[in-house]
Amino acid sequence: MANQNNHKNFTYAIIGSGALGGLYGGMLANAGFEVHFLLHRDFEHVQENGFQVESHWGDFHLPAASIADRIHASPETMPACDVTIIGLKTTNNHLLSTLLPAPTADGGVVLVLQNGLGIESDAAAVVNQIGNQSNEASRVLTGCCFLCSNKIAPGHIRHLDQGRIVFGDWQDCDGLQRSEESKKTSLDRPKSISPIAKQIEADFHAAGIEAQTTDDMLLTRWRKLLWNIPFNGLSVILNASSKELIDDEDAARLARLLMLEVQRGAAACGVTIPDEMIEKTLEVTRTMVPYDSSMRLDYLANRPMEIESLFWAPVHAAANAGCEMPMTRALALQLGFLQRR
Numbered sequence: 001m002a003n004q005n006n007h008k009n010f011t012y013a014i015i016g017s018g019a020l021g022g023l024y025g026g027m028l029a030n031a032g033f034e035v036h037f038l039l040h041r042d043f044e045h046v047q048e049n050g051f052q053v054e055s056h057w058g059d060f061h062l063p064a065a066s067i068a069d070r071i072h073a074s075p076e077t078m079p080a081c082d083v084t085i086i087g088l089k090t091t092n093n094h095l096l097s098t099l100l101p102a103p104t105a106d107g108g109v110v111l112v113l114q115n116g117l118g119i120e121s122d123a124a125a126v127v128n129q130i131g132n133q134s135n136e137a138s139r140v141l142t143g144c145c146f147l148c149s150n151k152i153a154p155g156h157i158r159h160l161d162q163g164r165i166v167f168g169d170w171q172d173c174d175g176l177q178r179s180e181e182s183k184k185t186s187l188d189r190p191k192s193i194s195p196i197a198k199q200i201e202a203d204f205h206a207a208g209i210e211a212q213t214t215d216d217m218l219l220t221r222w223r224k225l226l227w228n229i230p231f232n233g234l235s236v237i238l239n240a241s242s243k244e245l246i247d248d249e250d251a252a253r254l255a256r257l258l259m260l261e262v263q264r265g266a267a268a269c270g271v272t273i274p275d276e277m278i279e280k281t282l283e284v285t286r287t288m289v290p291y292d293s294s295m296r297l298d299y300l301a302n303r304p305m306e307i308e309s310l311f312w313a314p315v316h317a318a319a320n321a322g323c324e325m326p327m328t329r330a331l332a333l334q335l336g337f338l339q340r341r
């Protein structure tokens with residue numbers, strides 16, 4: 001592991017170099033960090049043309065020559081890195097056992113930036129098998145990206161709005177519910193942000209990425225679902241962008257009702273989402289650029305949608321805690337139908 005006093009020393013591997021991984025990995029590389037990108041269908045295009053990033057934080061181009069030895073068509077050519085960022089769709093998590101070992105060898109950590117609930121255990125199960133550390137939880141960090149970004153062409157990312165990463169150590173949200181004990185004491189839970197998380201935060205800031213560490217990733221994950229459940233789900237079922245949904249009286253009411261249900265599901269799991277957060281999220285959506293959620297892009301491109309991690313995982317977590325989420329369940333069932341058709 002790199003010297004933690006020297007903030008430039010961490011090396012980064014990006015597994016899933018698309019709308020999210022390409023943006024944040026690209027920004028780190030553009031700021032001078034050593035970043036290795038695993039590419040998939042875009043490998044040859046990026047090998048010839050580099051990465052093009054349009055961002056409301058500032059456009060940039062990573063020329064092919066500058067990343068020639070840092071783009072990879074297979075994980076086998078990737079060197080062991082200090083931090084492996086997972087930017088795959090969760091529908092591809094079954095690939096992690098093949099994709100993670102090479103870049104995550106030698107005690108590196110994994111930062112899971114995908115959407116959904118309970119998704120970290122896939123990475124943890126793999127990391128646990130790698131290297132010589134016995135406690136896999138300490139090697140898994142997790143974060144939510146409050147981000148509107150799309151991959152619009154091979155190697156071409158368009159970051160339209162927002163972009164903040166809120167992340168922390170995974171053991172803080174181990175399990176999908178707070179224990180009875182931690183429910184009682186959650187207000188004065190001691191802060192437990194590891195030095196590694198702090199150094200990654202500093203690296204992100206140095207690269208111009210808005211980021212903050214938290215000791216409450218369970219709250220952060222439910223907070224993110226507050227947007228994803230209504231807006232990813234309805235964007236597919238009603239075939240509409242975020243703007244079309246929020247500007248329509250009935251669709252906006254439906255989004256609010258879904259948010260209230262997410263708030264109840266979270267509460268059953270010991271997570272308090274304040275009412276103001278619902279209003280703030282609706283307001284942000286009203287003022288944000290029209291956005292096609294990545295789930296809508298997947299649906300339109302006939303790719304698998306993240307129905308399990310975004311819908312079924314919270315429905316089941318809440319049900320296990322005694323709270324039904326019938327509207328979210330109905331969305332999941334409709335999405336399942338559309339997926340199969």
Ligand SMILES: NC(=O)C1=CN([C@@H]2O[C@H](COP(=O)(O)OP(=O)(O)OC[C@H]3O[C@@H](n4cnc5c(N)ncnc54)[C@H](OP(=O)(O)O)[C@@H]3O)[C@@H](O)[C@H]2O)C=CC1
Nearest residue numbers: 016017018019020040041042087114115145147148149294
């Ligand atoms: N986009 C956004 O603004 C946000 C996304 N998220 C979450 O981030 C995660 C990623 O989403 P997003 O970036 O939008 O998705 P993208 O589809 O844009 O990116 C996923 C990337 O994974 C790559 N990939 C697929 N299969 C493989 C493979 N076998 N080996 C290597 N790479 C592979 C894809 O490559 P290829 O295209 O060549 O197949 C693609 O570049 C999801 O969980 C999403 O919900 C969270 C917040 C915001």
Ligand SMILES: CC(C)(CO)C(=O)C(=O)O
Nearest residue numbers: 146147148162224227281
């Ligand atoms: C950008 C957006 C709207 C979605 O990621 C967000 O910030 C949220 O979830 O509230």
